[in-house]
Amino acid sequence: MDVLFDILGSANFWAAAIRIATPLIFGVLGALICERAGVLNLGIEGIFVAGAMAGWLAVYLGAGLWGGVLIAALAGALFGLLHAFLTVILGLSQHVSGIGITLLATSVSYFTYRTALPDVSSPPRIAAFQPVSIPGLSDLPFFGPALFQQTPLTFLALVFVLLVALVLYRTPLGLAIRAVGDNPASVEAQGLSVVGLRVGAVVAGSALMALGGAFLTMSAFDAFFFGMVNGRGWICIALVVFASWQPGKALLGALLFGAFDAFQIRLQAQIGQVVPGQVFLMMPYLLSIVALIVVARRADYPRALLQPWTKGQRH
Amino acid sequence: MTNTPVLLSLHNITKRFGALTANDGISLDLHRGEILALLGENGAGKTTLMNILFGHYVQDEGDVRVLGDGGLTTLPPGSPGAALKAGIGMVHQHFTLAENLSGLANIRLGTEPLLSFGREGAARAKVQKIIAESGLDVDLDRRVADLTVGEKQRIEILKALYRDAKVLILDEPTAVLTPQEADGLFVVLRRLAANGLGVIFISHKLGEVLAVSHRILVLRGGKKAGELVTANADRRAIADLMVGKAVATVVRTPASPGEVLFALENVSLHGASGRSLSGVSLALRAGEVVGLAGVSGNGQSGIAALISGLAVPTSGTMRLYGETVSRADPRALVANGVARMPEDRQHDGVVGTMSVADNIAIEEVRSAAFSKMGFLDRKAMRERATAAIAGYDVRCQGPEAEARLLSGGNVQKLILARVLERGPRVILANQPTRGLDVGAQAEVHRRILAARDRGAAVLVISEDLDELFALADRFVVVHAGELHDAGPSEGLDRGTIGLMMAGQSHLRTEMAS
Numbered sequence: 038m039d040v041l042f043d044i045l046g047s048a049n050f051w052a053a054a055i056r057i058a059t060p061l062i063f064g065v066l067g068a069l070i071c072e073r074a075g076v077l078n079l080g081i082e083g084i085f086v087a088g089a090m091a092g093w094l095a096v097y098l099g100a101g102l103w104g105g106v107l108i109a110a111l112a113g114a115l116f117g118l119l120h121a122f123l124t125v126i127l128g129l130s131q132h133v134s135g136i137g138i139t140l141l142a143t144s145v146s147y148f149t150y151r152t153a154l155p156d157v158s159s160p161p162r163i164a165a166f167q168p169v170s171i172p173g174l175s176d177l178p179f180f181g182p183a184l185f186q187q188t189p190l191t192f193l194a195l196v197f198v199l200l201v202a203l204v205l206y207r208t209p210l211g212l213a214i215r216a217v218g219d220n221p222a223s224v225e226a227q228g229l230s231v232v233g234l235r236v237g238a239v240v241a242g243s244a245l246m247a248l249g250g251a252f253l254t255m256s257a258f259d260a261f262f263f264g265m266v267n268g269r270g271w272i273c274i275a276l277v278v279f280a281s282w283q284p285g286k287a288l289l290g291a292l293l294f295g296a297f298d299a300f301q302i303r304l305q306a307q308i309g310q311v312v313p314g315q316v317f318l319m320m321p322y323l324l325s326i327v328a329l330i331v332v333a334r335r336a337d338y339p340r341a342l343l344q345p346w347t348k349g350q351r352h
Numbered sequence: 353m354t355n356t357p358v359l360l361s362l363h364n365i366t367k368r369f370g371a372l373t374a375n376d377g378i379s380l381d382l383h384r385g386e387i388l389a390l391l392g393e394n395g396a397g398k399t400t401l402m403n404i405l406f407g408h409y410v411q412d413e414g415d416v417r418v419l420g421d422g423g424l425t426t427l428p429p430g431s432p433g434a435a436l437k438a439g440i441g442m443v444h445q446h447f448t449l450a451e452n453l454s455g456l457a458n459i460r461l462g463t464e465p466l467l468s469f470g471r472e473g474a475a476r477a478k479v480q481k482i483i484a485e486s487g488l489d490v491d492l493d494r495r496v497a498d499l500t501v502g503e504k505q506r507i508e509i510l511k512a513l514y515r516d517a518k519v520l521i522l523d524e525p526t527a528v529l530t531p532q533e534a535d536g537l538f539v540v541l542r543r544l545a546a547n548g549l550g551v552i553f554i555s556h557k558l559g560e561v562l563a564v565s566h567r568i569l570v571l572r573g574g575k576k577a578g579e580l581v582t583a584n585a586d587r588r589a590i591a592d593l594m595v596g597k598a599v600a601t602v603v604r605t606p607a608s609p610g611e612v613l614f615a616l617e618n619v620s621l622h623g624a625s626g627r628s629l630s631g632v633s634l635a636l637r638a639g640e641v642v643g644l645a646g647v648s649g650n651g652q653s654g655i656a657a658l659i660s661g662l663a664v665p666t667s668g669t670m671r672l673y674g675e676t677v678s679r680a681d682p683r684a685l686v687a688n689g690v691a692r693m694p695e696d697r698q699h700d701g702v703v704g705t706m707s708v709a710d711n712i713a714i715e716e717v718r719s720a721a722f723s724k725m726g727f728l729d730r731k732a733m734r735e736r737a738t739a740a741i742a743g744y745d746v747r748c749q750g751p752e753a754e755a756r757l758l759s760g761g762n763v764q765k766l767i768l769a770r771v772l773e774r775g776p777r778v779i780l781a782n783q784p785t786r787g788l789d790v791g792a793q794a795e796v797h798r799r800i801l802a803a804r805d806r807g808a809a810v811l812v813i814s815e816d817l818d819e820l821f822a823l824a825d826r827f828v829v830v831h832a833g834e835l836h837d838a839g840p841s842e843g844l845d846r847g848t849i850g851l852m853m854a855g856q857s858h859l860r861t862e863m864a865s
Contacts, residue, residue, distance in 0.1 A: 204467075207469060209463075209467075209468060219450040219453070223450040225448070228437075
């Protein structure tokens with residue numbers, strides 16, 4: 038019990054939880070936008086890799102940090118465009134296309150890395166984003182170091198939570214995106230373009246996913262490693278269901294996962310001699326499965342998720 | 353009515369789907385303040401014509417002209433956006449609503465710049481004004497998923513009016529409504545027409561067309577079969593115009609009931625509400641049709657599930673040919689001569705993505721008729737399907753056509769062919785003609801009575817009392833999971849059945865005494 042309170046009582050633990058949650062927030066928001074429009078994007082894992090590689094490489098080759106972020110988003114948007122072309126315009130299976138995108142984006146990223154840097158043995162480093170202090174807030178006892186000493190990308194992720202919620206619930210565009218994921222015929226009958234909305238949502242969602250990857254190489258670490266995404270994209274796919282496709286709950290889910298992960302790292306340090314380390318590594322995933330079982334049985338899926346739309350066909 | 357200006361003019365519209373000509377040179381004019389009924393059987397081309405008008409389909413020939421600022425102007429084909437802009441509103445048979453959104457959100461959808469804020473208040477005010485003028489009363493803030501079918505339809509109409517529609521097209525609007533809701537709709541439509549709207553009302557139900565329209569246009573086989581003013585129209589003449597030949601009336605001869613083939617004895621069934629039964633007894637005799645009346649959701653689906661082999665009684669006894677049935681085993685029941693026509697025929701009656709031949713054989717794939725040494729005998733399946741298509745007039749491209757492409761009437765004929773060709777001894781016909789046109793209806797009724805005369809025991813479950821009176825030799829009424837015997841259909845009237853449906857079965861005995 039003492040161990041538990043020691044961990045939960047440290048500001049350092051909460052700061053780590055938010056840091057770990059950041060790429061998940063980007064990823065789950067991106068997946069949420071795609072799925073709200075009716076398109077499952079299993080390319081997410083590969084798009085994370087592409088974002089991580091493209092952003093890092095741009096900075097390594099001389100771009101500014103924010104320039105790198107932009108390049109990462111563009112890389113994600115490009116793979117999103119491919120996914121949208123295959124699933125929305127050609128109406129192919131979203132599962133198959135998504136997995137294809139993941140394999141393609143991953144290998145293209147590795148290939149580009151190797152081609153650009155053929156001779157390096159240990160991964161070169163860049164000057165990554167540093168934590169920023171917010172005057173006043175960062176100096177608060179406990180809460181300052183726990184919540185307000187993060188890198189700019191973490192704050193950007195939080196801004197995006199607000200922005201996505203605002204667009205989704207407060208603008209006609211959000212109305213149209215939610216409608217097209219529920220019943221494309223409703224959008225078509227009101228004179229809007231089903232294809233336009235879905236392609237737009239997939240491209241924008243994919244750009245956000247890539248920012249999740251960029252955070253890894255430009256903020257959490259300062260180099261690009263193979264295998265560094267390590268299933269974070271897949272976690273986001275589960276988190277969207279956990280969040281019932283709502284941005285607020287998506288943030289909560291990502292933070293919860295981040296907290297579990299930060300917790301297991303610390304627990305491992307404390308009682309790692311007794312229990313094998315792999316058990317701790319398993320913990321967040323086990324807990325996310327449990328959370329899914331509890332929450333997702335009542336999940337209110339977008340009704341048109343996975344269904345291609347062909348104009349003029351009988352439905 | 354024809355002295356008001358023309359709002360809409362279709363000129364010589366032709367549309368072909370492969371070899372099928374769905375619309376063949378159809379022209380029509382719609383005037384301001386007029387309700388024009390487009391009447392025809394299923395497959396006559398009504399919906400195709402309206403889909404062309406609204407831009408869902410592109411016509412092969414002809415054009416659509418709408419009254420604009422500079423007189424009648426031609427609409428660009430294949431553009432719902434242009435149709436909306438020109439003031440054409442359409443209420444589809446299958447609603448085009450996003451169920452996760454509120455009614456108001458569905459109405460606003462697509463009418464505002466995509467990135468704008470704070471327009472909800474103005475939208476709400478405008479919708480409420482329309483509601484006040486039209487009488488289309490509905491809660492705008494509830495999720496559409498939680499609205500009744502009638503309320504969803506009101507949202508659909510509001511959607512069109514919100515966009516200042518001059519022409520409102522309603523595709524089979526009453527198919528999903530209760531009689532009371534339909535009457536309410538007619539009141540609204542008359543009011544809207546009086547305010548200057550032009551309405552096109554698509555239907556295959558003669559009665560309601562006569563009740564609501566000013567003018568009737570009859571389509572048959574993709575062509576215009578006739579056009580008449582409703583006030584001078586004769587029911588019989590229109591029916592013949594629709595079908596193209598005199599409609600044969602089905603005559604039920606007196607029954608000669610034989611032995612009991614299927615029986616429920618004091619059966620109770622626990623299950624979801626609307627399916628539960630308590631202490632129900634029922635006997636189906638050879639050569640007799642029993643009609644089961646009742647307001648939907650009072651236990652009909654429970655009785656249907658029992659006869660279909662999808663459930664067994666929680667208590668009490670179910671007997672087939674005198675032997676107790678204690679296991680839910682649909683295959684055994686089918687093999688023993690039970691025929692089932694399910695309520696939701698598109699969903700439970702056929703596998704949409706499989707061919708007509710597959711669907712014909714699907715209940716008997718293990719029998720020697722359709723298999724050889726454990727393999728499907730495709731030749732036999734195709735032959736049976738070809739015979740069924742000819743014998744039961746199933747209109748489709750052939751035995752290999754996918755079942756989902758068939759219209760409702762043709763799916764029902766396919767199911768009839770499947771179950772009746774086996775010579776079943778017990779037949780469950782659940783809503784056998786719901787949504788079918790006059791011609792198909794008569795055909796289904798004729799087949800059911802022929803099976804009775806051959807000695808089958810038949811249970812017809814229907815919400816259409818006219819249908820029950822046409823078919824049933826004896827009535828039972830279900831209410832709140834209990835079954836009441838109403839006796840032979842001779843001597844019964846709609847009023848008595850209606851009271852029993854409302855749960856006042858004791859009145860019958862009181863009236864008799």
